[in-house]
Amino acid sequence: MASNGTLRVELVAADRVVWSGEATQIAARTSEGDLGVLVDHAPVLSVLVPGVVTIHSEGEVVAAVVEEGFLSVAENRVSILSEDAFLVDELDPAAVKAELEQARADEDEAAVRRAEAKLRGTELA
Structure with missing residues (x-):
């Protein structure tokens, strides 16, 4: 404890x-x-x-x-x-945005949710 x-x-x-x-x-x-x-x-x-x-x-x-x-x-x-x-300080905002764009292009909803969470994290850094 x-x-x-x-x-x-x-x-x-x-x-x-x-x-x-x-x-x-x-x-x-x-x-x-x-x-x-x-x-x-x-x-x-x-x-x-x-x-x-x-x-x-x-x-x-x-x-x-x-x-x-x-x-x-x-x-x-x-x-x-x-x-x-x-x-959050381990994340590269440009790489996260590219990951989100790719997930949307692939129409992968789970990957979109993960990338959006990372993007919210980069806004805190």
Whole structure:
């Protein structure tokens, strides 16, 4: 369990740990809607949809773009597991716009949703 009134957070993609640390607040988009998590939150398991996750940690806000996955909260531990995840400062806006254009040209709705989530993330950087 995290100490000093904080949450222990792990943001994990299929191939790496994207971010790990202590936080006071998390916000993520799930299939049921936007979810905010504070210290002592009730246990929950929810399905992530492509979107931006914000992690409030030590006076800074860490923002990451996630794809489909899961968010689990239990005993002040938050696990965010996504097929793919990027910190917003890792994204190249021009490459993301090109990815979105290609997804639209291919009429791939899932790829469009993922690219739109990345584009929202680049606006936060």
